[in-house]
Amino acid sequence: MKIAVCLKQVPDTEARLRISRDGTWIEEEDLSFVINESDECALEEALQIREAEGGEVVVFSLGPQRVQESLRKALALGADRAVHLNDAAFVGGDPVATARALGAAIAGEECDLVLTGSQSDDLGWGVTASLVAGHLGMAHAWLVMGVALDIQSRQVRVVREMEAGKNEIFRLAIPAVLEVQAGINHPRYATLKGIMQAKRKEIKAVAAADLDLDESVVGAAGSRVEILSVSFPDTGAGATMIEGDPAAAAAALVGKLRTEARVL
């Protein structure tokens, strides 16, 4: 089994967000970066499959230099190799442009399975991995909550999330792109041994030219969707804010729930 995993590095949004000076993104200097939540679950799923079936897990990430940190983490968690799509030409891609590059890189590896997240926590398009599947000519499934592989028949039983607490179950032939939803598993933590081993594992840098992609079809140049500006959402009517220290605010809240809202 050779399994490709797509990992996107995203800002940790626990921090207070500030809009960047040019107004088109957030101030990245303030932030730390992490592996996208559902992508970390995809990696965990891949590692479990490799542990059961043997084989190789190769992680792919498109992004700037800082992405290496996340790739190193993935290697420490147990991935065998990493491919870093690292080229100024890749920057600012919409899902179509990003998927074109990822698709080309993964196509070079002849994988049995491609595991990805369902949605990035920053841009949240929810479509990049399905577009990758298009490039690879593989079947795909979005919002995967269960994967059971049958190597003999080269089929995978997939549990896919539907609305309102239901899951649908189906079988697919591999190779396929399975877009994992957060919650499918509980990702492991890196061990000291894993961190030491990761230092010796390969992170291969790949540029547009290495993938035979013209710079005009990737990144911002290859994108038809462009961010003009970002802003905090309208506050709408908004809540009546209750001020004061915790005890005073709590007493005031209980009073309002009793006499104003009359819900107690």
Added chain:
Amino acid sequence: MSSRVWIVTQLRDGELHPASREAIVAGRALAEALGTTADAVVMGSAVNEVAAGVASLGVSAVRVADRAELGDYVPGPYTETLLAGVADGGPEFLVFPHTYQSVDYMARVAHGWGAAVLSEVVSFAPDDEGLAWVRPILEGKLQARVRLRGEGPVVVSVQSGAFTPAEAAAETATIESQSGPAELVAERELLGIEDAGGDTVDLSAANMIVSVGRGIGGPDRMSLIEDLAAALGAEIGASRPVIDNGWLPRDRQIGSSGQTVAPKLYLAVGISGAIQHLVGMKGSGCTVAINKDPGAPIFNVSDYGIVGDLFEVVPAVTKALQESA
């Protein structure tokens, strides 16, 4: 004249999915902004009645692909049917509802069609240089205004709740049958449907709910929430990360992939207010948010808000309730 905007409706249990009505309104508004008309596409098996209903929702034509292979949703046949349709009919925009089913295959349609993708749009408006579209980013904490550049087709999905659902009008559109490829092959072999949570707790009838989010930080402090719920006589609910992390069982999840609730009082503790959570609780009578971030979107949909550390505020509220009981 053929319509440049097609709205790709979705069915659920043989009827029009409610999100389709919102996509229809969005698609009609888009058509108006572009100076064209909007058609609706209905795909499924034995869908005459649904198609007739869609024909009264203010579209200029309904394109129906009615065949057995489209009875159960599988992305391949739906994608191939639409690709045959757009090759034949020549629209510029396909507008989908942003649902679990439609998003599953719309990127495949975009790929086959060579289209740009603009997902989860909440609004659009013309400005000096064309249309500017708005969509949430960073899990709803911010929103982005985006623009489409260049020529070529576009696939759009519209977020649930962003557009007012279409109502039936007096006029009805023509219904045309949409021919598709001769053969449709399902790449998924459907095996069944299961409950994700084991429906042991029904929160939909709860009078009061204390709902806990990732802000609780772990399972060890859950007693704070239990105490508050006990003081109120409330049920406990949760946002998805709390469930995904295994801090509470899945049947406590509220939101698009969990339960839909409408209690008299909904207390959101350490929940940011992402759209997937809000759709599950927006019918609540009175909403209270406790969050340390004054900019958390949950405050926009709440009646009362306290900005503060939940580890201090929640015990204080519990105490105030006990003292005033």
